[in-house]
Amino acid sequence: MRFGVVVFPGTWSDCDFHYVISEVLHQPVQYVWHRERELGQLDCVVLPGGFSYGDYLRAGAVAGRSPVVEALGDFVARGGLVLGSCNGFQILCEAGLLPGVLTRNECLQYRCQSTHLVVENADTPFTRGLRPGQVLTMPISHGEGKYYADPETLARLKRQNLVVFRYAAADGSVTKASNPNGSLENIAGIVNAEGTVLGMMPHPERASETAMGGTDGLLMFQSLLGSLVEDGSFLKR
């Protein structure tokens, strides 16, 4: 599976995704500069965390109108997969590739901490190795991760089962205390109707090695590979 990791001015999780994909998953991966429009040979494009264009104006607002993001429309239409984490999720929302918006954390402070996520939709290429109700542990690191969508959009997300992850307690219960940023209904990650574009605030690349404190992020990458590797080595958990 060929991965591309997009680099905007101000991106900082690019190297981390690159490292996990190449050194942990042993998959081919290349950096994609933000001015690129040609994504032809890639299977999955990663929009990593960071402060693209300083997040001046609004988080992800400038990057959401960059050449590489404009090219994502065609890429997705051709069946390409897009994973946006942290700033990448903000960019996908700003670009209109996912509905809703990410606003300033309710506590008005940056939050870097470990969170529990309960899996709601295990029927996407990113989560098909997981099961609904499964609890994952992954860190967050952001100042603007409070998800909001208008009532109609929220209803549609729920009706179409597009909410993939919610912040939860260790036992999987979705509580106010387990919501680190004030997100609407504890939403931590959503997917498009086709299931091919996933946006999430947590950092799977920071939870992909035992040395880094956990490997739940790796389950997502393994799901992805299982959805494309045809030799049958992938086993649904």
Added chain:
Amino acid sequence: MTGAEPKVTLDLALDAGLTAEEYDRILTRLGREPTYPELGLFSALWSEHCAYKHSRVFLARLPQSGPHVLQGPGENAGAIDIGDGWAVVFKIESHNHPSFIEPFQGAATGVGGILRDIFTMGARPIALLDSLRFGDPDAPKTRHLVNGVVSGISWYGNCFGCPTVGGEIAFAPEYAGNPLVNVMCVGLVRADQIFRARADGPGNPVFYVGNKTGRDGIHGATMASATFDEHAEERRPTVQVGDPFTEKLLLEACLEVMRTGAVVGIQDMGAAGLACCTSEMPARSATGMDVELSRVPQREEGMTPYEILLSESQERMLLVAARGREADVRRVFAKWELDAVEIGRVTAEGQLTARLNGEVVAHVPVDLLAEAPKYQRPTAEPPGLAELRAFDPLTLPEPGDYGAALVELLASPTIASKEWAFRQYDQQVGINTLVLPGSDAAVLRVKGTSRALAVSTDGNARQVLLDPRQGAAMAVCEAARNVSCSGGEPRGVTDCLNFGSPERPEILWQFAEAVEGIALACRALDVPVVGGNVSFYNETSGQAILPTPIIGVVGVLDDASRRATQWFQAPGHRVALLGPPHVSLGGSEYLWTRHRRLAGRLAPLDLEVERRVQRAVRAAVSAGLATATHDCSEGGVAVALAEGCVTGRELIGCMAALPADARADVTLFGEGPSRVLVAVEPERVREFEALMAESAIPWRWIGTTGGDRLVVTVGTKAIVDVDVSRLEGAWRHGFERHVA
């Protein structure tokens, strides 16, 4: 300052912070009166902040070399070889004065400045640590300052993308008018690809790269070289304004252009801005520089030569390129959408020549600018110190309830959890952080190798006040001990020396004694000082801060998987106390928290014992014998035990017994050097005992982990018996409730 430039006179020179003798020296050497921009150059470069004129004679005492040292003091940062072809570049620096005037931007640009010091050497920053000091935690101004400083660090470090992995925060009334913001940065670079701040090769082009120049921060260096009074707020315009996004672009552009081979030398435009770079770089290379100021990218109109030379606008570098490689420099900076403008050339004449539209506005020998006068001013022991030391803490009453006294100590904002601050900092970007903030030292892996780095900053100013020499030596020992507890072998030291005005003999005595103490400890532990910073004039209206040397230590773990953390891992583990029995309530956290007294004598320090204890701890960790290791510092052995119980993921109790060889408050809360708790699995006890016997250090078993209470028996009496959840609650909220 716009319009016509004033005529330079002795009065103007005195206003600019120079002395009459210094002004005379300039007149003699130039053979004429300096121009106004030239006076600005001397004012900034001969300031204490840039020139260390009061401290250099003392700093020469520090050991600065060793087999692993690749770069000692005198560059933007020091560098140490860590093996496998890698080097670690690190330095600590203060941003105290700006942070008092404008805490958010002051702290933010403190982070920005130290990051540039690291990546100007060619290293990618991988870790930040902040040592912060504030006034009384209950004063309303303190809350404002803590919030401003923490959010400034968070804003700059997070946006830039370097994790904040450690540091400490402490409180004392003496910092009310002068909070301390000391930031340490650690970077990684291939050992053979370190860049230096040199201007070699006459004829080579000089590039200005990065952010544009504005009027912000003019006189920052001179501000940091004077004490404050009630008009401090008027100095707000001297505080720089940071832009972490531009800094991130500057990082990537600098590292990329360095890889092209086009870079001869490069220096951060920090204190004293362009003036500093255009004189220090050629001075190091025995060359000169000829620059055209009108070519400097500016974001304000009508800036004078004086302002362009002395602006401390952030996120800028001066780069000397190899002649013929100009296009490479321009291409890389254009890619990152940053200015890269050729503003002049390296010359052979040893002069800094600055022009405005061709007309010479400054023409000064670079060695004169770079070689400020050195002073050795008088020192004198502060009056009243002997009396302060003579105080006997045993004249104070014992606590009625030792459990309550322990809970109170854990809730003291200096000891309590700093999670409120650290959760505002990205701690993991770069995916290297193996041990997150909250243990004795942070541990970061070095990708592509089996190694890891352990880093810690420490400083206990109360101990330094009572005995500057031993107190400063103990700060080195503690920072190194924290690194050793994590399993790392200390390799190098960086120090940030925060003191009052060196023009007062008692302050300079504290400084001289402290430097001597650092030198003694570094020699005994065999760790060189490869860089650092002196911050004098931390006084407001005549009130000096506590003498505060902050010591940063970087150590190396050969096997990253053999590391230890401070919290107990499981019930049933035996707990040993390594180190000498000597402790004292003099200068202790207990004496301050409970009795508001800062007095008494320190427990003795034996540097040979310290060295052996650290070696023994490292041996236990690398042999996999230690399931937890924790330095005994503020709050003594009782607080160290409680921290072992409550700071991990699970709460684990402990039963401990201590000998009744002193009054119980001394035994429990007394502080002394060279003491470490080690937890050992029961099946490894024999091996551990054999290792301790070889180590030739004093040690004893004092307890066993387990249960849900911390019970400490002194002699035959269980005088502490507290539920660990009560200890945890005190520790978890003690800091936050003062500052949130």
